[in-house]
Amino acid sequence: xxxxxxxxxxxxxxxxxxxxxxxxxxxxxxxxxxxxxxxxxxxxxxxxxxxxxxxxxxxxxxxxxxxxxxxxxxxxxxxxxxxxxxxxxxxxxxxxxxxxxxxxxxxxxxxxxxxxxxxxxxxxxxxxxxxxxxxxxxxxxxxxxxxxxxxxxxxxxxxxxxxxxxxxxxxxxxxxxxxxxxxxxxxxxxxxxxxxxxxxxxxxxxxxxxxxxxxxxxxxxxxxxxxxxxxxxxxxxxxxxxxxxxxxxxxxxxxxxxxxxxxxxxxxxxxxxxxxxxxxxxxxxxxxxxxxxxxxxxxxxxxxxxxxxxxxxxxxxxxxxxxxxxxxxxxxxxxxxxxxxxxxxxxxxxxxxxxxxx
Numbered sequence: 361x362x363x364x365x366x367x368x369x370x371x372x373x374x375x376x377x378x379x380x381x382x383x384x385x386x387x388x389x390x391x392x393x394x395x396x397x398x399x400x401x402x403x404x405x406x407x408x409x410x411x412x413x414x415x416x417x418x419x420x421x422x423x424x425x426x427x428x429x430x431x432x433x434x435x436x437x438x439x440x441x442x443x444x445x446x447x448x449x450x451x452x453x454x455x456x457x458x459x460x461x462x463x464x465x466x467x468x469x470x471x472x473x474x475x476x477x478x479x480x481x482x483x484x485x486x487x488x489x490x491x492x493x494x495x496x497x498x499x500x501x502x503x504x505x506x507x508x509x510x511x512x513x514x515x516x517x518x519x520x521x522x523x524x525x526x527x528x529x530x531x532x533x534x535x536x537x538x539x540x541x542x543x544x545x546x547x548x549x550x551x552x553x554x555x556x557x558x559x560x561x562x563x564x565x566x567x568x569x570x571x572x573x574x575x576x577x578x579x580x581x582x583x584x585x586x587x588x589x590x591x592x593x594x595x596x597x598x599x600x601x602x603x604x605x606x607x608x609x610x611x612x613x614x615x616x617x618x619x620x621x622x623x624x625x626x627x628x629x630x631x632x633x634x635x636x637x638x639x640x641x642x643x644x645x646x647x648x649x650x651x652x653x654x655x656x657x658x659x660x661x662x663x664x665x666x667x668x669x670x671x672x673x674x675x676x677x678x679x680x681x682x683x684x685x686x687x688x689x690x691x692x693x694x695x696x697x698x699x700x701x702x703x704x705x706x707x708x709x710x711x712x713x714x715x716x717x718x
Contacts, residue, residue: 363713364448365393368457370432371424372402372417375409378432380630381466381518382453383410384540388702389709390414396448400435400456420457429564432456436471439504449712458508463712465512466537469522469627470505470529472498474565477625481567502529513715514708521648522627535708538653539628540701541637543693545606548639548686549614557582557599558677559616559640561631570622571598573670579677581620582612613638617680620673622666626650632660637693639686643673653696659689 367382375383386395396416401424410417420440424431435456442459444450451464455471475490475497482490490497505526517523517533526533560571562585575581575597586603593600604612613619619635621644628649632642636659644650646662654660661676663669694700 363393363709364446365389365395365709366444366446366448366450367395367397368442368450368452368454368459368462369397369399370454370456371422371435372397372399372406372410372419373427373431374406376630378453378468379406381468381539382451384542384698385702385705386415387413388698389706392706393709394448398442398444398457398459399454400440433471449709452508452512458504460511462508462512464514464516464708465508466516466518467522467526467533468518470501470525472501473525473528474625474627478565481624505529505531513712516708519628519649519652521652525627537701537704538696539630540698541630541633541693541696543637543697546610546613546634546637546693548690549610553617553640553686554615555617555680556580557616558673559584559612559619559635561585561619561621562587565623565625567622567624567666570666570669571620573666574620574673577670577674577677579673582616584609584612609634610638613640616640618643618660618676620644620669621650622669623648623650629653633693633696636660636689637696639690641681641685641689643669643676645669653692655688655692659685659692 369382370378372379396418397410398418400420400422402417402419407417424434426434440457442457444459449463450459450461452459452462453466479487479490514534517526517536518539520536523533523536557580560581560583562568562583571581575595578597580597582599582601584601584604613635619640619642621631621642626649632644632650632654635642642654642660644654644662646664651662654662656662661672663672
């Protein structure tokens with residue numbers, strides 16, 4: 361008879377984002393456990409996708425005023441308290457649902473810490489609004505995290521940097537487990553990469569002016585990300601791709617000379633790890649999550665600030681780098697493979713099963 365796992369998640373609107381860690385872990389453990397997802401809201405497409413994989417999905421069917429990133433913030437503000445009566449191990453991946461009981465809580469980082477780092481790149485209205493609300497939001501989040509982490513047997517952070525952010529709230533993470541990726545999917549597809557462009561991602565954590573400065577230096581950029589549709593921009597050295605399919609993304613990673621990843625806040629960072637999995641080194645900052653995944657001079661380059669990033673990007677565009685870095689990048693990515701990460705989760709779950717009778 362299979363054991364039971366119950367994954368608690370934020371709104372399920374896409375395969376990426378908050379669904380990716382529990383989904384990849386669930387795929388690896390589904391032969392050992394019956395797995396159910398409980399969420400505040402799920403789209404019909406994602407519901408069918410999860411059902412086809414053999415997972416049950418229970419939605420609280422909450423309605424939201426916003427979409428995208430603002431929807432997760434709205435869900436966080438409207439926190440739900442759930443009392444569960446299940447013969448399952450409860451693993452909470454959510455910032456918006458607090459459950460009783462909860463056996464493992466997986467923290468992806470405090471929202472107010474992210475907002476603080478992103479503030480310089482906010483528009484004027486957002487800056488004004490956030491400054492008014494900053495203190496009450498910080499107090500609210502600290503109070504909630506104290507509640508969220510008071511009951512689980514184990515509190516997991518998604519990176520060492522993430523654990524340090526929680527420590528500022530007076531909360532100690534028992535363990536760090538990195539989010540997983542599918543390295544079978546994200547794999548180098550070309551033995552002879554074209555290398556005639558640099559790949560970049562644009563999202564809420566991306567300071568766009570940095571990418572523009574890179575392009576101004578004559579570096580040809582291909583930029584993906586659904587938020588690019590919000591920018592009406594023309595630049596001779598920028599190709600705006602917008603939202604791309606998974607296969608298109610793998611091809612883009614595989615053929616780029618390198619991936620450039622400027623950011624203002626990143627607890628972990630899927631972009632650098634996916635790029636390395638496709639054999640493409642990464643140029644990014646020596647801080648936060650990417651500092652833990654990219655190995656300077658071996659699988660990419662870590663710099664201290666925006667000016668260093670742009671100068672090194674130009675040098676790499678002009679002079680290239682050792683071809684051995686592509687193989688080392690691929691090898692580095694394998695420590696984040698879903699099978700490796702799932703084994704770490706299985707060890708945790710087995711320890712809980714020894715303590716409880718489910």
